[in-house]
Amino acid sequence: MTADGRQRIDKWLFFARVVKSRSLAAKLAQAGRVRVNRAKIDQASHQVRPGDVLTITLDRRILVYRVLEPGVRRGPAAEARLLYEDLSPPAPPIEPAAAAPLRERGRGRPTKKERRALDRWKGGE
Structure with missing residues (x-):
């Protein structure tokens, strides 16, 4: 983390518990499945800062998060939820x-x- 609150996207995704490992976070970013403020990124070293909106495409869902602060460590899920605000659209209702x-x-x-x-x-x- 730098002095102005920026952090690498792969570290942030790992700390926010979006993926299970930092290498998976790097692969997700390099595959172009992460957008920062609507711009597609292809580098795991892309810097994010508080206020950025991330759109993350996973296998079965799309996550939209607003970065609130950079992560310091990969802690428990309750701590990880403090790093972002969830803006994801609600899941479609499941038909019986x-x-x-x-x-x-x-x-x-x-x-x-x-x-x-x-x-x-x-x-x-």
Whole structure:
């Protein structure tokens, strides 16, 4: 951390517990999956400072964080939450899953029609 409150993006992501290791944070930044104030970055050494807005694209979600302060260490999750303000959009509501096709117990193997219904229910073909 420098005197003006700047910190490398890979260290900040690690301290804020966005990723499990600093090397994963560096790979995330180098892959272009992190934006700082809407500008895509491709270096793990990019400096962030308080007030910057980070957009982080992970596998199944998009995180939008405003940096409140640079990290000093990777501490507990409660300490990590003090480093940022979460601006992420709310997750879409989860629809209740349709009930699985029912079969009587002890009827043997399912028929072709029942197998197809099970495949459709599981999200297959």
